[in-house]
Every structure is written in structure tokens, then in C-alpha cells.
Amino acid sequence: MATRNEKSFQYKNGFKNRIAEKIDTTLLQWSANITYIDLSNKSILTLDDNVQFPPNLCNLNLSNNGLVQVPDVVLKLKKLQTLDLSHNLIGYFDKTPDFCHVIETLDLSHNHLAGPPYWVWTESPSKLSKLNLNYNFKLSQSFQNGYLEELLQYNVSVSEVNISNCKLGDHMKLFNTFSKVKTLHVGMPNYSNFANHVGDAPCIGLNKCCDIERLILCNTQIYTIKSDIVVFKNIVEINMSHNYISDLPNEFCDLVNLEICVLSHNNLLYLPDNIYKLNKLTHLYIDCNELCTLPERIVELNLHVVDLYNNGLYEVLEEIKNVAELDLAQNFFDEPDDPHYAVKKGKLRLNITDRFDGRKIEEDRQDSEQSHCTTDDEELLCSLQIDNNDEVSKQNYDPPSSPEDWDSDEYWVPGYTRRVSPPAQSPWLFFVKKKMAEGHFCPMDAHPVSVAEIVKYEKMCNPRVWHESEGQFDDYSDDNS
Template identity: 45%
Template structure:
């Protein structure tokens, strides 16, 4: 058997009811030179303790199984460099493994951890570069003030940490232990409302200590405000603030002089700081799906800007004098360019956004009642008074007291004042209010008409008998 065939045979998942069969156990025992082993998607609940992994094993994949703990024979591996044990049901991983100082990548995402792997803090693995403990909803469930303060005293050597969807809102202080980390992921574009890390503002406690960070992902972290001390991140190269609740950026934003990629999509930004042109390293600026109504006049002065996404804003005029490689200006309040050069640049940017619309935004105007001019008010007043006079003249029927108690006969009484109020429109409204029809100037919880009906129902008018007629229901013999 060749080396490639040997490697492929060990990568193949050969399981029966979640338990590796004897053939696989023997094959692992026999292949002493195997360096990579894939045992994912095997429905493994308990790994057989008789399995002896080769000492040469460097990369092990146990993801998408049903493990509730890290197998003891895995903990005994001395030279392991990467371990993927994501998508399991592991509760605790505090035991110090033999590969503590050889491991480079550790993926514990999508488990049931009730606390971070303690040995990563206490032992400070020398070579651990990437740690993924995301999507563990109970990661902070065992935290107490004393335990959290103890963890924060340790400064891990992890270079890349992913902790999105861990509900660390009350425990952001933990981030102080990653003060040497260069890549921090606390957010994700896939929104899971009951797992998100609610930060509210940025920089926040704990994250203020991570001043060496170069790549920071805070998408979907419910941010409302960017503090003015954002300039503490002097090494920041990539910043993702998309899908938050931001409506402005501080003027100190321009001090992020090393920033190359800035993603601000899906916020509520109305404007940009005028000094944004001082971001001399900026290459990619994504501002799609905001509320921008204007752009800084000096936007063209950003020397290295190559990608500009302004899709779906409220701009009435597009940027000019920009030497861009990718740009999208569709769905704004101006006609989208139709020249071939622009279309090619837009097509290039839209490779990852196939569902976007083209053309100009369809403006939806709010239905606001126009104010009436003096001539309109006079005409309306004349119309209202004429209708009142006409109704009085038309309805000249004689009535009896019984008629006034009839729902069908009830007639609003109009008594226009001798001198109308200053505004004929107000007079008209008051007249309609007396009728019990509507009251546009006051949002009543119960409409005037309902109040009138209620009053008439529970406070009926007295019935007067007519002269010479009496209601007598007594027997003739009485």
C-alpha cells in the first residue's frame, strides 16, 4: 500500500452505530507514520479506549460527533498540532493535555462548554495561535466575580480568538486576558438573537486592553455608540462594524491610520466625518444599506481607496473624481451611471451579492396632509356653513318627544357662532366634533362617536307623553 492509499484509508470514516470497527482500530495501530486522521461525522459517543493513535499524529478531526468529553487517548497525544472537536456536546475541557505546548489550532466551537478551557489560561500554551470557542451558549454560566477576576489575571498567548455567540455581555472583562491577540472575532453576520454578544458601545471594558489587535469583527453585537477613544487601536487594519445600530462615527475615527478595510454595512449612518480622507491606508470602504444623504466633499482625497460600496442609501448625488476598481451606486436617489466602465466595476463588486437590485431607488413619500392656505380655509369655511344652512332648511320635519329617543332620528344640532373663530378650519373641526364624527386634532383612546353612542345608550332622554294621550296599561275592570 502506498503512502497516499495509507492516508486515504485512515481518513475514511468506517463506523458502525457510532463505534469504530476493529478494522479501523487495527489500521490505526498498523499505520505508525500517519500524521493526519479524519474521524468526523461518525456519531461517536465514546471513543474506544483500546484505540492507540500513532505517535506521529499531528492533525486530528473529531468534529460532528456526539462526544461529551475529550477522549483520554486523545489527551495523551504528545505532538498534536491541530484538534478539531467542534459540533459535539463537550461540557468541560480543563484537563491539561499532553499536547499543551505543541498545539497550534484548537476548535471547540458548537459544544456545550460551561466554561472556557482553563489550561489555555493557566498553562499559556506556547504555540497556540488559533482558539475557537464560539457558539457555546453556556460558556459564562459558571463565572463568578472571583473566578472571572482570576482568569483576567492571566494573559494568554493566543494570536487569533473567536468568541462570537457566547453571550459574554456581562463578562466582557474576560477580553482583557487577550491583550496580545491580533485577531478578535466577537460578532458574526449570521444573527442568532439569544446568543449574541451585546456590547452596546465600543471600545468596551476588557476590549480596551487589546490594543495590539489588527483584525476586529464586531458584526451583530448591538453597538449603538463608538467612543472617541477608538484611536487606541493604532495597529488596526480591518474593522467590521456591520449590522449594528450606529448612526454616526466620532471624529477620532480618522486616527486609525493603518486601517485598510472598513465594513459599516447595515447601520443607520446619516453622514461621515469630514476628516475621513485622512485614512490614508484605506482600500475598502463598505457603506451599503445605511441612510447616507450626502458624502464628504474630500472623499476623493483618500489616496488608496479602491473599493467603495454605497448601495441602498439616500444619496442625491454620487461621488466624483474617484479612481476605483469596484463600486456600487445603485438604489440611491439619483440615476445610476450606465457607462460600460462603471457596469464592469459594479459587476466585480457584486460577485458576492447576486440578489441586489439595479437602478434608482423608488422614493416612497410619506402621506402628510398639506397645510391649508388662507384662501383654502375660507373656501372650506364657506362650504361648511353652506352645508349647515342647507341641512337646516332641508330638515323641516315636525318632531315629537318620542322621536328624540330614536337612534334613526337623531339629528346633530348646529349652532354656528355669530363671529367665527380666527381659523375657519378650526371652526369646521369643532363643528364636526360636536357632531361626534371625528377629531383629527386629538388622538382619543375612544372615538367621539363611540362616546356619544355610549352616552345615549346609558343616559336616555326622558319620554314625555303627548297631551290627551297617556300610556295606561291597567285593565278596564280595575
């Protein structure tokens, strides 16, 4: 019967029916020709030194057990190429194993590592290509007293690294040691409380990974993509879904080797006009954003997959509908009723659930989403009036300052001058003002009444109100007092 601690461990690691078959490894005997052994899900808490593994063992799976440290009998294996120690309770793996320069794949995900495996940094294993440290939320616990600075002196020649959900926080400099990495997982599509908060992309440390080809930054709290994103000159696939990105810099379109771009679940309002420069782009996922328009030259790309599900589009270019896989549902226009489109949408949604068909219903914004129930045009007008008429307002409402006017009652009556602050901008206003700054046509120029006339009329209808207040300069006495 399993003890209470074993039951708790079995439940934590998700065994079926909370039951795992416990075995006595000291009784196991293997043929000398065996090269692969699977001891996963066996409730193994330790391995006795008397255990004799086959001398030609190349692959060992010890995942989903209760190991708190790497057994010495495993460290003595000399021909081990793949080692899976995921889903255990290992706290440290600093001792250099005998398979150091033979190991190719090392999986230490879902453990309790209080620091990276020290020997991977100091010994620089010559054949290690894949390192998985995912879900080691205590990994940065040892980054104090100069330990992180010591690791930064080394360069790990690993081509694929998964360091997601490690709560690196202010320790992103660790990426400096992965200067030769080709595939880097910093985040995962599923939300986690232990996510790495990147903020800006590329962040400190990540900008040293110049040879990267595949970069996964899902759920890493990215708000801004910086112009030095071009440091990833060799990047082929980038995934920055489930973040807070609202704008793409023009330099993003200089990633000329980019083939797969995933920007799902962000706050994108538009795409750069020079997106046509991404001439190798074939897969574009921009679903669940706030897109209100698409650049016209996007049709020059040789796109095979385009996901526009759940945006704010009112129309799309006809050429977009010619791609092999396409989803246009939940926008502000009717989906095509063409059976060919249904086939394309079915292909794209093959492994996607929880999606709806049809047109998105337009809903009026709540009062809290816009100030004083104003329209977007009124908000833009107000902001333009404030920007362009500050000097006029000062001239009209500043009290007289000449000594000759000091005896007049108007000068001593306190006047409350309220400086109007611009209302909170909607995403559409942000887009309009950006296009105006770039020299594009302003939609308000098409109004039958000019902006200047509207401003003048508003001033006449809503003149500045002067308020009297009691104070130390009030004088209610007559001239004879």
C-alpha cells in the same frame, strides 16, 4: 440501526440525509507514519482507552460527533498540533493535555462548554495561536463565585480568537486576557440569538486589546463608537456591520493604518469630514445606510472598492466613479449607463445576492414618522423657536403678580399654558443642526423671508389661547351678595 438518541444527534448536527456512518474505533489500526486522521461525522460518542493513535499524529479531526467530553486517549497525544472538536456536546475541557505546549490550533466551536478551557488560561500554551469558541452559548455559566476574576489574572498569548455567539453579556472583561490578540471575532454576519451584546465600541475589556489588527463586531448591538476607538492604533481591518451606528466620531479617522472598513447595514447619515486622514484605506463598505451626503475630501483616498448600495444620496462626486469596484444602485439618482461601471458593479457583487439595480423610489413619509405632517424645515423652525424664545414666552404668558392686580378678573381666571415640545427629529434635521453647531452655513439663511419674521408671523396667526375652567376661586355673586 441507529438508536433514537443517535437519530436526534445526527439531525442536530446537520448530517446529510440524517445519516452518519458509525464505526468501531477499537478495530482501527493506523500506520506509525500517519500524521493526519479525519474521524468527523462518524457518530462517535466516546473513544475507548484501547484505541492506539499513531505516535506522530499531528492533526486530528473529531468534529460533528457526539462526544460529551474529551477522551483520555486524545489527551495523551503528545505531538498534536491541530485539534478539531467542533460540533460536539462537550461541556468541560479543563484537564491539561499532554500536547499543551505543542498545540497550535484548537477548535471547540458549537459545543456546550460551560466555561472556557481552563488549561488554556492557567498553562498559557506557548504555541497556541488560534482558539475558536464560537457558538458556546453556555460559556459564561461558570462565571460566578469569583471564577471570572480568577481567569482575569492570566494572559492568554493567542493571536487569533473567535468568541462570537457566547452570550457574554456583562462578562466582557474576559477580553482583558487577550491583550496580545491580533484577530478577534466578537460577532458574526449572520444573526444569532446568542450574540454578544457589546453596546459601545470599544467596550470594557476590549479597550485592553491594543495590538489588535483585525476586529469583527458584526451583529453585536453597537449603538455608539466612542472616542477612545483610537486605542486600536494598529488596526488594519474593522467590521461593524449589522448594528445601529448613526455617527462616527472624528477620532475614528485617526486609525491611520486602517485598510478595510465595513460599516454595512447601519444608520449612518454622514461620514466625518476628516475621513481623508485614513490614507491607507482601500476598501470602504457603507451599503444599506442612510447617507445623504459624502465629504468632499473623500476623493483624496486611494480607494479600490466603494460600496454605496441602498443609501439616500442624490449625487456622488465624479472622482468616486473611478474606483475599481463600485455599486451605486438604489440611491436617489440614476445609475451610470457606462459599460465600465457595469463591470465594476459585477466585480463587487460577485459573492453578493439579493440586490436590485436602478434608482431608489422616493416615498412620502407616513404621518407616524413626522409630527402633525410638518416638513423638515417647519420642524427645525419649531425647535429653533422653542430654544431661542423660552424667556419671551414666559414674559408674555406669565400672569400678573403685583398686589395691585389681585382684584382684577384676569388674574383669577386660570390660564392653561402649553409648553410646546420639539417634534421628533428626522435624520436630516439631526445632520443640519450638527453642521450649524460646527459653524457651517445654515440652509435657512437662504430663505427670502428671515426666520425672525416667520416666527413673528406664526405668533400673530396662532395666538396663545386662554381656557377658562371651573374651580374653587369662581365667584358668580354680585357686589351686593
